[in-house]
Amino acid sequence: MASEEQRLQAVAFDAYGTLFDVFSIGALAEDLFPGKGKIIAQVWRDKQIEYTRLRTLCGRYENFWQCTQDALRFVDRALQLDMSSAQRDDLLDAYRRLKPFNENVRALERLRAMGLKLAILSNGNLDMLETVVGAAAMTSHFDYLLSVDSVRKFKTAPEAYQLAPDAFGCSARQILFASSNGWDIAGATWFGFTTFWVNRSAQPAEELIPPHAEGRSLDDLVRFAANRVP
């Protein structure tokens, strides 16, 4: 039986990659630029994340929507796509309405039934989060949408993770932090959360710090949480 301090009070989810499939825009990209959908999705994602880190390290914050647009401009030039503004707008609009993973709603309902509070803790700015969560009809499932925009530092800065203990009013250890991103889980584990790596695509573990648990979907996370509720 888990001790009082170890019992979970809440779950904080990463959004992009964890609840919403950032590679789902690959299909649209493939339609627009045949043969290049996969590489467009990959470079766009990598560069977007790189810009969040560089801007945080340099104290030159711009919000996630700006980083997302900048990264797409880089993709256009790097892959010599000669993108039209209509094509750019289509891709950006798809990013605002990313496809959620299938098991999400079922898992969120089960976690809530255990008495856990639920939040998203994301690099995305609030406007992006409200749009993507709304488009997936998931708004009512969350107690909080927490955006790092309020501290102007992206994950993995501790100030970004601190948003969750502040919102839930409990210790980091009592919050289960879930992310599909190995780097995010490492940062969250260092920060002090109980961590669950939703390793959707069977990525190799990072050589940083291991998560407390790992699975392939939110269904696995539900099983993990069920043993750690009051």
Place this chain on the structure above:
Amino acid sequence: MASEEQRLQAVAFDAYGTLFDVFSIGALAEDLFPGKGKIIAQVWRDKQIEYTRLRTLCGRYENFWQCTQDALRFVDRALQLDMSSAQRDDLLDAYRRLKPFNENVRALERLRAMGLKLAILSNGNLDMLETVVGAAAMTSHFDYLLSVDSVRKFKTAPEAYQLAPDAFGCSARQILFASSNGWDIAGATWFGFTTFWVNRSAQPAEELIPPHAEGRSLDDLVRFAANRVP
């Protein structure tokens, strides 16, 4: 004619990728793991840099040699190489003695003849820098070997770049910072250096902040500097 403040007093070089060819280990990697040399060199480099950024963002500094070793362990697992300790040691030893680019010594001699002070400002810890510079017989060309290890934050943290103005005793603007890495040049430009992007492999520019100048080798940098010395 450049104004007094705009005249250069010194040049600070990034080491890895700028003076020393980080992809030169690809040939050894190809010998050890046929068909995989290029991908090993690429993933090793990407992961090494990623770990420096994550550790700095999280306040979990470990030195560059540790990040380099951790990244190689990741490469081993991610590419399922089943690396022996002898193979690992061979690759790490090659990294300690990376091949310098051909034009280096000629360019350094010309810069020194203009009256400029010269330094390396690198993520590498001092032991790594002394080894790689010594192996290339370039030690006598530099006034300072500056390692971010002394501030325990990797580039692009401002504290890392601040090492150069502190060492040279002049303003950042009076120091020409040279790097082959687009992200390093962006951080250095934000910091306030005069910047020259040694864009050796014709990479697309980042969507961050443009450098003051760009060329393909240190010879191009020498031409740029020649118009800006007292």
